[in-house]
């Protein structure tokens with residue numbers, strides 16, 4: 001993504017941020033909507049658009065687990081593994097989804113590049129445990145392992161979103 005495209009996104013919201021540094025995060029999130037992750041060129045474009053150094057921008061990017069510095073699947077499925085979800089079967093759900101996508105029980109990306117499965121900490125949906133979040137969409141739960149597998153099948157057969165908000 002280019003610095004001009006990123007400026008086009010952050011300029012209209014600049015007034016909402018008291019400090020220019022605070023714009024780095026929305027700029028990074030927007031920049032990764034194109035490919036679902038950020039390349040070196042994207043980080044440099046964010047640096048140019050925000051006026052901070054590429055090293056500083058990368059330090060921000062590397063802090064957040066929803067900013068991806070390596071390629072992910074087209075859709076990222078985050079499975080909450082914090083206490084409430086764990087007590088209601090999150091481990092079983094997570095492992096079932098990993099098996100469904102043929103990735104290790106630490107998570108990963110399916111061979112066809114369609115789906116990334118990853119662990120997440122509390123998604124604020126404890127009363128609907130166990131739950132998952134797809135990209136930055138609404139959290140869903142409670143999900144049985146079969147429900148989760150059906151969700152993955154549905155995602156795989158759905159058109160790729162125009163922008164990959166994570």
Ligand code: FES
Pocket residue numbers: 080081082083084085086121122123124125126127129131
């Ligand atoms: S513990 Fe899973 S949503 Fe809170």
